[in-house]
Amino acid sequence: xxxxxxxxxxxTGGIAATFTEALATVPGAEVVAVGSRSxxxxxxxxERFGIPRAYGSWAELAADxxxxxxxxxxPHSAHREAAGLCLxxxxxxxxxKALTINTREAQELVEIAEERGLFLMEAMWTYCNPLVxxxxxxxxxxxxxxxxxxxADFGFHGDFPPTxxxxxxxxxxxxxxxxxxxxVSFAHLLLGEPDSVDAWAHxxxxxxxxxxxxxxxxxxxxxxxxxCTFTADTGAPATISGSGGRIxxxxxxxxxxxxxxxxxxxxxxxxxxxxxxxxxxxRGTMRYEAIEVGRCLREGLTxxxxxxxxxxxxxxxxxxxxxxxxxxxxxxxx
Numbered sequence: 001x002x003x004x005x006x007x008x009x010x011x012t013g014g015i016a017a018t019f020t021e022a023l024a025t026v027p028g029a030e031v032v033a034v035g036s037r038s039x040x041x042x043x044x045x046x047e048r049f050g051i052p053r054a055y056g057s058w059a060e061l062a063a064d065x066x067x068x069x070x071x072x073x074x075p076h077s078a079h080r081e082a083a084g085l086c087l088x089x090x091x092x093x094x095x096x097k098a099l100t101i102n103t104r105e106a107q108e109l110v111e112i113a114e115e116r117g118l119f120l121m122e123a124m125w126t127y128c129n130p131l132v133x134x135x136x137x138x139x140x141x142x143x144x145x146x147x148x149x150x151x152a153d154f155g156f157h158g159d160f161p162p163t164x165x166x167x168x169x170x171x172x173x174x175x176x177x178x179x180x181x182x183x184v185s186f187a188h189l190l191l192g193e194p195d196s197v198d199a200w201a202h203x204x205x206x207x208x209x210x211x212x213x214x215x216x217x218x219x220x221x222x223x224x225x226x227x228c229t230f231t232a233d234t235g236a237p238a239t240i241s242g243s244g245g246r247i248x249x250x251x252x253x254x255x256x257x258x259x260x261x262x263x264x265x266x267x268x269x270x271x272x273x274x275x276x277x278x279x280x281x282x283r284g285t286m287r288y289e290a291i292e293v294g295r296c297l298r299e300g301l302t303x304x305x306x307x308x309x310x311x312x313x314x315x316x317x318x319x320x321x322x323x324x325x326x327x328x329x330x331x332x333x334x
Contacts, residue, residue, distance in 0.1 A: 035061025153228070
């Protein structure tokens with residue numbers, strides 16, 4: 001721990017608050033600035049969390065030389081603008097998922113980061129979760145043989161009015177980019193980018209998806225069936241089936257408490273979050289992605305091996321393909 005990582009937080013909504021609370025549990029991390037398009041909002045956020053500097057514009061936060069890395073917590077429709085502004089000002093960036101609204105914008109951010117030699121990472125906290133990392137390593141080691149099928153789902157019931165961002169195509173609305181990014185990323189984590197993409201969606205009157213089903217295929221013979229919705233609470237289970245058994249995550253696969261290994265001819269074995277980490281803190285925290293960012297910055301890395309940029313681009317390509325097949329278009333960017 002050779003230096004403190006000084007964080008800036010861009011935006012002041014619920015996810016920004018959750019992340020800032022998580023940072024308070026990370027050794028060697030300090031939130032030193034917050035920026036919003038509203039100075040009043042930034043000052044209230046700063047007072048709430050004891051942050052010394054508050055800015056009424058994204059540009060002022062980006063220009064703060066006392067900030068090492070900026071956490072971008074805006075809706076994904078603004079990620080290209082906000083993260084790009086920070087990168088161009090010389091700041092490392094942790095950007096909420098989905099990384100951007102489409103592959104073109106994501107590629108632009110990656111190119112800016114590469115040109116300037118700056119760190120950039122998508123905030124796919126699932127990839128940094130100790131239990132998910134343990135599961136992925138077990139699958140790679142063949143604990144259930146060759147993966148043949150993945151089933152993953154993420155849904156909740158949200159009674160959103162037509163004006164809500166989740167139903168607004170101008171803000172990248174729909175279930176896919178907010179919720180579907182999790183099952184898609186989970187399948188990519190275990191099998192890589194698919195060779196085939198098919199999908200179906202039910203669209204709202206605003207022409208964004210409230211429910212989407214995705215079928216991914218790999219030339220190896222593996223398949224993934226993935227669903228997302230904001231019309232029903234699904235519990236977010238996942239199952240990975242292989243030639244020698246299966247792994248079940250009963251609920252909340254994106255931030256699991258446990259997973260169960262079923263091997264042919266053996267008694268099922270449960271692995272819990274507490275089994276794979278000894279830090280004594282609750283699993284429902286975003287601290288692990290912050291720890292990974294700090295580690296990378298201290299080691300001089302420009303991307304994380306846990307959440308590589310090539311992987312984030314591959315997920316964006318898959319989601320672009322899903323939207324192409326379901327007819328979801330975002331004005332001004334597609």
